[in-house]
Amino acid sequence: MSISQSVECPLTTKDTVILAGNLANNNGRGSGHVTVTGRRLTSHTSWIEVGILGSQVDILGSGRGRYMGQVEVSIYGSGRGR
Numbered sequence: 001m002s003i004s005q006s007v008e009c010p011l012t013t014k015d016t017v018i019l020a021g022n023l024a025n026n027n028g029r030g031s032g033h034v035t036v037t038g039r040r041l042t043s044h045t046s047w048i049e050v051g052i053l054g055s056q057v058d059i060l061g062s063g064r065g066r067y068m069g070q071v072e073v074s075i076y077g078s079g080r081g082r
Contacts, residue, residue: 001025014041018051031055 006020016039023032037051 015039 002022002024004020004022006018009017009019011017018035018037018039020035020037021032024030033053033055035051035053037049039047039049041047
């Protein structure tokens with residue numbers, strides 16, 4: 001069984017905070033993570049994101065995205081804590 005939820009909270013017309021989480025259970029063993037991401041629109045077709053994932057291994061990620069017609073293109077990088 002798996003449960004996921006995300007909520008986008010607009011702070012301004014350009015800034016948004018995204019809170020997301022996931023819980024999974026299989027044969028009595030569970031896992032999950034929580035993500036907090038900040039997104040800033042840099043133009044009407046592009047944005048930049050920085051996020052922190054909290055789980056068994058902490059990860060800091062960042063990305064940049066752009067809308068190209070009907071297609072969304074995103075590039076992300078991440079680093080591990082611990």
